[in-house]
Amino acid sequence: MAAVSLRLLSFLCCLFVIIISQASAQTCDNSRGNYTINSTYHNNLNTLLSNFSSHTEINYGFYNFSYGQEPDKVYTIGLCRGDQNQNQCLKCLNESRVSLADKCPNQKEAIDWRGECMLRYSNRSIFGLMENNPKVLVVRLENVTGSLDEFTEVLGNLMRNLSSTAASGDSRLKYATGSMPTSNFQITYGFTECTPDLSLQECTQCLGEAIADIPVYFNGKTGGNVLKPSCRIRFDPYSFYGSTLKLDPDAPPPATPLPSPPTNNNSSSQGKSNTSRIIIAIVVPVASVVLVLILFCIYLRVKKPRKENEIKREEDNYEDEITFAESLQFNFDTIRVATNEFADSYKLGQGGFGAVYRGQLSNGQEIAVKRLSRNSGQGDMEFKNEVLLVAKLQHRNLVRLLGFCLEGTERLLVYEFVPNKSLDYFIFDPIKKAQLNWQRRYKIIGGIARGILYLHEDSRLRIIHRDLKASNILLDEEMHPKISDFGMARLVHMDQTQGNTSRIVGTYGYMAPEYALYGQFSAKSDVFSFGVLVLEIISGQKNSGVRHGENVEDLLCFAWRNWRAGTASNIVDPTLNDGSQNEIMRCIHIGLLCVQENVVARPTMASIGLMLNSYSLTLPVPSEPAFLVDSRTRSLSEHDSMETRTSESANQSTPKSINEVSITELYPR
Numbered sequence: 001m002a003a004v005s006l007r008l009l010s011f012l013c014c015l016f017v018i019i020i021s022q023a024s025a026q027t028c029d030n031s032r033g034n035y036t037i038n039s040t041y042h043n044n045l046n047t048l049l050s051n052f053s054s055h056t057e058i059n060y061g062f063y064n065f066s067y068g069q070e071p072d073k074v075y076t077i078g079l080c081r082g083d084q085n086q087n088q089c090l091k092c093l094n095e096s097r098v099s100l101a102d103k104c105p106n107q108k109e110a111i112d113w114r115g116e117c118m119l120r121y122s123n124r125s126i127f128g129l130m131e132n133n134p135k136v137l138v139v140r141l142e143n144v145t146g147s148l149d150e151f152t153e154v155l156g157n158l159m160r161n162l163s164s165t166a167a168s169g170d171s172r173l174k175y176a177t178g179s180m181p182t183s184n185f186q187i188t189y190g191f192t193e194c195t196p197d198l199s200l201q202e203c204t205q206c207l208g209e210a211i212a213d214i215p216v217y218f219n220g221k222t223g224g225n226v227l228k229p230s231c232r233i234r235f236d237p238y239s240f241y242g243s244t245l246k247l248d249p250d251a252p253p254p255a256t257p258l259p260s261p262p263t264n265n266n267s268s269s270q271g272k273s274n275t276s277r278i279i280i281a282i283v284v285p286v287a288s289v290v291l292v293l294i295l296f297c298i299y300l301r302v303k304k305p306r307k308e309n310e311i312k313r314e315e316d317n318y319e320d321e322i323t324f325a326e327s328l329q330f331n332f333d334t335i336r337v338a339t340n341e342f343a344d345s346y347k348l349g350q351g352g353f354g355a356v357y358r359g360q361l362s363n364g365q366e367i368a369v370k371r372l373s374r375n376s377g378q379g380d381m382e383f384k385n386e387v388l389l390v391a392k393l394q395h396r397n398l399v400r401l402l403g404f405c406l407e408g409t410e411r412l413l414v415y416e417f418v419p420n421k422s423l424d425y426f427i428f429d430p431i432k433k434a435q436l437n438w439q440r441r442y443k444i445i446g447g448i449a450r451g452i453l454y455l456h457e458d459s460r461l462r463i464i465h466r467d468l469k470a471s472n473i474l475l476d477e478e479m480h481p482k483i484s485d486f487g488m489a490r491l492v493h494m495d496q497t498q499g500n501t502s503r504i505v506g507t508y509g510y511m512a513p514e515y516a517l518y519g520q521f522s523a524k525s526d527v528f529s530f531g532v533l534v535l536e537i538i539s540g541q542k543n544s545g546v547r548h549g550e551n552v553e554d555l556l557c558f559a560w561r562n563w564r565a566g567t568a569s570n571i572v573d574p575t576l577n578d579g580s581q582n583e584i585m586r587c588i589h590i591g592l593l594c595v596q597e598n599v600v601a602r603p604t605m606a607s608i609g610l611m612l613n614s615y616s617l618t619l620p621v622p623s624e625p626a627f628l629v630d631s632r633t634r635s636l637s638e639h640d641s642m643e644t645r646t647s648e649s650a651n652q653s654t655p656k657s658i659n660e661v662s663i664t665e666l667y668p669r
């Protein structure tokens with residue numbers, strides 16, 4: 001697959017330029033061979049494409065012909081939107097032909113899509129084949145207003161309705177259009193079409209997969225197109241199609257073209273008299289066309305610069321999407337080779353969702369592979385969609401998800417490899433912690449905060465991490481933090497839409513009390529974990545306890561007690577003798593604000609970002625943190641204290657904890 005370009009058509013109108021946001025796109029397939037100018041293949045292709053118009057018997061917009069002798073035989077398919085009459089159709093296909101000659105001058109296989117038609121050719125037989133690739137997505141950048149859930153549901157119904165109508169069409173036309181009121185008095189118009197050489201099942205499948213792409217790529221957008229060789233769908237908040245061709249159900253359809261949409265004679269006829277029919281036919285279109293043109297021109301005059309900019313962005317965006325979707329799926333064998341058959345020596349660790357292996361692809365790129373252990377309880381398609389979504393979360397402070405691999409029951413997630421170990425490896429080690437001076441730790445805190453803020457607010461998905469902890473913060477060569485294991489709730493199917501879950505994933509000590517006890521999670525439960533992390537980073541002590549001689553005290557409790565007593569410097573890791581006292585105290589303060597028991601009193605990640613960046617901002621006084629244990633100092637080993645705590649706090653069967661409870665599943669009640 002290769003060069004993809006997108007051209008926008010423009011028209012002159014009332015001396016202003018209207019840019020019709022209907023795109024055309026070409027894909028030239030470099031992998032299927034090239035032809036040379038004036039070769040037999042070239043001549044066959046030209047002969048074939050220039051002969052469309054002599055097939056006057058075709059008035060249903062579907063051309064499928066081949067010409068020549070193997071190996072220079074050329075196969076071609078031309079398909080017009082179901083509202084295009086013969087002349088319009090031929091005109092559109094001719095435009096496609098000209099455009100392909102320009103954009104794909106020597107590829108044996110190429111496709112051109114535009115608003116009203118699609119043209120493709122190849123040196124292999126392409127008739128009756130259902131093909132989903134290459135796929136082109138065009139998104140409209142306007143956001144949905146009003147309820148997104150409602151919009152998604154109504155749109156889904158509309159498109160599925162249209163899909164079944166289109167699929168049941170005959171071998172001349174598999175096409176359907178329709179509209180539905182979506183939100184805020186807006187109407188969404190949709191269209192679905194298959195090449196009519198597909199069977200009902202094939203067409204249903206092709207369209208179904210295209211519709212499944214809507215929430216993945218166009219979530220929250222008012223319009224989008226999925227263009228594939230065998231089918232296409234489109235939805236937009238304005239009407240972009242005319243009335244569908246009426247084909248004679250039995251006899252070959254008449255050769256005369258049907259009326260074009262604006263001067264459509266007999267569209268809304270049935271019970272009405274001739275006079276009213278004519279009035280409707282003339283008055284409505286003329287009035288509305290004129291009105292629309294005037295409004296549009298006024299609109300453009302006011303908004304033209306922005307509009308152009310928007311379309312430009314649409315173009316960029318769309319090119320991204322293509323490369324993006326292609327590169328995500330890995331072959332199982334590739335991964336098996338990369339990880340030396342998942343050799344133990346390649347194992348980096350065992351997380352709550354499965355073992356993590358280090359690997360190297362044949363091109364030298366290093367990867368980390370998470371082999372999901374749990375049956376994730378969702379279908380392949382759903383899993384893929386979730387991976388596509390999570391892979392879109394890209395931020396300097398997030399470990400990048402490169403792709404996935406599906407093979408039988410195996411589900412693998414492929415991540416970028418982050419060279420240094422996780423934060424806990426450094427800060428809790430009496431020797432290694434020296435590598436992290438205050439400046440570095442301060443940067444790490446800032447980076448983690450930015451990463452979480454992105455997950456919470458800036459990304460499209462608004463993800464709650466639910467298991468933030470030192471071992472989930474990886475460090476790159478420059479000791480920049482990268483958060484790992486985000487989006488797992490989506491990838492292994494836990495209901496993230498509800499703020500209440502019966503399956504708790506998290507790590508004791510980092511979990512906010514409302515989450516640990518009642519399974520209620522929110523962005524504020526991540527804020528709690530962040531606060532614990534900050535205190536750990538500053539103190540160099542695990543949340544499970546600060547040791548004074550025999551005694552072990554909970555970190556939060558220890559920090560709070562010292563803060564209240566005005567001895568906050570006791571909290572600070574003694575190796576941090578270089579740091580700015582001001583910054584350190586401010587960070588302790590922020591940490592304590594995050595771990596407050598009262599969910600509402602905890603700051604949002606956005607305000608934490610502000611607090612970290614602006615010293616002039618006065619911080620509120622923290623209230624007492626949430627203690628999962630009572631604040632009595634106990635003389636217990638760390639391990640025991642963990643266990644006691646889990647059973648005490650969650651009040652149920654003790655999870656089987658291996659030394660440190662890493663990820664634990666609980667089913668409260």
Ligand SMILES: *[C@@H]1O[C@H](CO)[C@@H](O)[C@H](O)[C@H]1NC(C)=O
Nearest residue numbers: 032033034071108123124125
């Ligand atoms: C199409 O052309 C390519 C490259 O020339 C060739 O490898 C392939 O076999 C051809 N396909 C057919 C069906 O002839």
Ligand SMILES: *[C@@H]1O[C@H](CO)[C@@H](O)[C@H](O)[C@H]1NC(C)=O
Nearest residue numbers: 030031032033034105106107
């Ligand atoms: C075909 O031509 C394109 C450039 O037009 C080139 O990028 C591609 O590598 C060629 N493919 C083959 C198989 O020669």
Ligand SMILES: *[C@@H]1O[C@H](CO)[C@@H](O)[C@H](O)[C@H]1NC(C)=O
Nearest residue numbers: 035036037038039040042043
């Ligand atoms: C292709 O053929 C045309 C006419 O037959 C000729 O004018 C043109 O120069 C030829 N082009 C090449 C690259 O051979």
Ligand SMILES: *[C@@H]1O[C@H](CO)[C@@H](O)[C@H](O)[C@H]1NC(C)=O
Nearest residue numbers: 047048051052054055056067
């Ligand atoms: C062009 O179309 C006409 C009409 O269908 C047909 O008779 C003729 O064979 C076609 N020519 C070629 C080269 O395909």
Ligand SMILES: *[C@@H]1O[C@H](CO)[C@@H](O)[C@H](O)[C@H]1NC(C)=O
Nearest residue numbers: 050053090091094095097098
């Ligand atoms: C196809 O388009 C080209 C360029 O726009 C034009 O020169 C040619 O006459 C058109 N052919 C037909 C059959 O419309």
Ligand SMILES: *[C@@H]1O[C@H](CO)[C@@H](O)[C@H](O)[C@H]1NC(C)=O
Nearest residue numbers: 141142143144220458459460
């Ligand atoms: C649409 O919403 C996203 C966030 O959901 C925002 O980043 C983007 O700027 C919005 N786009 C427009 C055109 O309003």
Ligand SMILES: *[C@@H]1O[C@H](CO)[C@@H](O)[C@H](O)[C@H]1NC(C)=O
Nearest residue numbers: 154157158160161162164165
């Ligand atoms: C079309 O959609 C409507 C409402 O959304 C629904 O009641 C109807 O059953 C659907 N028809 C088909 C054929 O799916």
Ligand SMILES: *[C@@H]1O[C@H](CO)[C@@H](O)[C@H](O)[C@H]1NC(C)=O
Nearest residue numbers: 064065066127171172196197
């Ligand atoms: C084109 O498609 C129609 C049905 O859609 C089929 O009857 C016809 O045989 C096809 N033509 C060729 C050349 O395959």
Ligand SMILES: *[C@@H]1O[C@H](CO)[C@@H](O)[C@H](O)[C@H]1NC(C)=O
Nearest residue numbers: 257258259260263264265266
């Ligand atoms: C519309 O109908 C009138 C008469 O009913 C007819 O003269 C005219 O040709 C029709 N227009 C089209 C585009 O078919």
Ligand SMILES: *[C@@H]1O[C@H](CO)[C@@H](O)[C@H](O)[C@H]1NC(C)=O
Nearest residue numbers: 246258265266267269274277
């Ligand atoms: C359109 O209407 C005219 C009369 O206004 C009628 O003669 C003609 O048959 C109709 N055409 C179709 C396709 O229904």
